[in-house]
Amino acid sequence: MAKHLNSRAAAAKLSWQIIDKGQSLDITVSSFFEHNSYSPQDRGFIQELVYGVSRWYGELDAVAATLLRSPIRNKDRVVHFVLLVGLYQLRHLDTAEHAGVAETVSACKQLNKQWAKNVINGCLRNYLRAPSEIAENVDLISHPQWISQAIGKAWPEHLNLILAANNQRPPMCLRVNRRQNTRDEYLSVLAGAGIDAKADENTPDGVFLESPCAVTALPGFEQGSCSVQDTAAQISADLLDVKNGMSVLDACAAPGGKTAHILERCDNKIDIHALDISERRCQQLHSTLDRLELSADIFTADASLAPSWPLPKSGYDRILIDAPCSGLGVIRRHPDIKHHRRSSDIDALEKTQAGLLDNLWLHLKPGGIMLYMTCSVLPRENQQQIAKFIARTNGAMLINVPHPSALTLNHGVQTLPGLHDMDGFYYCLLQKQ
Ligand SMILES: C[S@@+](CC[C@H](N)C(=O)[O-])C[C@H]1O[C@@H](n2cnc3c(N)ncnc32)[C@H](O)[C@@H]1O
DSSP, X not given: OOSOOOHHHHXXXXXXXXXXXXOOHHHHHHHHHHHSOOOHHHHHHHHHHHHHHHHTHHHHHHHHHHHOSSOOOGGGHHHHHHHHHHHHHHHHSOOOHHHXXXXXXXXXXXXXXXXXXXXXXXXXHHHHHSHHHHTTTSOSSOSXXXXXXXXXXXXXXXXXXXXXXXXXXXXXXXXXXXXXXXXXXXXXXXXXXXXXXXXXXXOSSEEEESSOOOGGGSTTTTTTSEEEOOHHHHHHHHHHOOOTTOEEEESSOTTOHHHHHHHHHTTTOSEEEEEESOHHHHHHHHHHHHHHTOOOEEEEXXXXXSOSSOOOTTOEEEEEEEOOOOOTTOTTTOTTXXXXXXXXXXHHHHHHHHHHXXXXXXXXXEEEEEEEEESOOOGGGTHHHHHHHHHHOTTEEEEOOOOSSOEEOXXXXXXXXXXXXXXXXXXXEEEEO
16 A cells, blocks of 8 residues: 555455455455554554454445445445445444544545545434434344354354354453463563453463453563463363373464464473475464474475375374364454355365365374364364264274363364354364274
8 A cells, every 4th residue: 555544544445355355354454564554553443443344244234235325336345345434433333423434534535535525424424313223124143144044053042142252352362381481470470561361261371361452562472471362272282182202293283373382281392293285374383483482393285185294103192183164163353254255165175174084094193182173163064074084984983072161062072152252163082993
């Protein structure tokens, strides 16, 4: 972007790129801030607007349709997103109405759409005259139909809770690096820095922050004192139960949150092979481990194919498959999943997951344990995937998953956003006989 846009203009442009052009929210927003310098407050506000528009798109779009005399032309779609940014502030934030409208209208000029000022001004003012009438019949669920149907089919009794949780801002969770400090010590350090936080009851290293903050504000973050990681993801290290001397494979490892946690638990004293199919994401894995002063053997490889990486002679004691999946359990953290994921993706993901299970099973030692997990809430990627795997695999034995709070299924366990104080994850432990 050539010129420094005000927060509303920046948010509208980013939202347009993410929702209409299919760009990833994380990558688009972080690359924008790499190239454009904003104060921490402005950064926070732009992020709030972009996440909010992505989260509430269904609702905001329906309200916009009742306000516009005719749809904004395709070539001016960014203007449509200016309107959504304005409506998001009026419906979901406590921005002063006057400032919200005036700043949003001035975003039109910044985006070289001066002609649209009256349209946006008129729509926002009409909305303010009768907000509840205008929003009377709009889609308040704000999920694509296929997603709400798929979740409803899987979890009919929890559907409303899950959808509501998907639309909420998630808490910021940390994983304390026990090589540097105990959780209690780090909680005291946070308190000393004026950051309110509490320990998570379900995990030994997890911490919830009262309100999110930039990682740069976290004491010792650059030196590795903690990492940002949802508590659901932190349970994997406990379930794998790695002991010193074991050989471990983390097969879908990047950007490295779980590899790092396993290493922190073993004081960096185990040999771990960390694979990922993506070269770019392997670079992120290197950075994750560098910051935490941890080491693993990292290989860019397709873990569903014959190994192109060196195998331990008698196989692995532990294999973690944190499988590529639909991500339908982490919508609250990645609301762009609503816009980018298609129901037709699930077939291909199921095939990839099955390929990973079949191939990696060959490299597990007899007696060894595999943890298969996803951040999905769809049975096809989870318990049904594992039921089929067990049916076709000799010597694959299901073992108990000692999860503190998840729902127990016939095959594995599941956490659900809204029902549990964490993201929606599936975990299953398999032992080779
Ligand atoms: C859920 S993410 C892993 C997150 C990671 N375990 C962590 O804790 O930071 C899934 C990863 O699987 C990788 N992946 C997808 N297909 C793969 C394959 N066939 N072989 C190896 N990695 C694969 C993706 O690039 C992605 O990084």
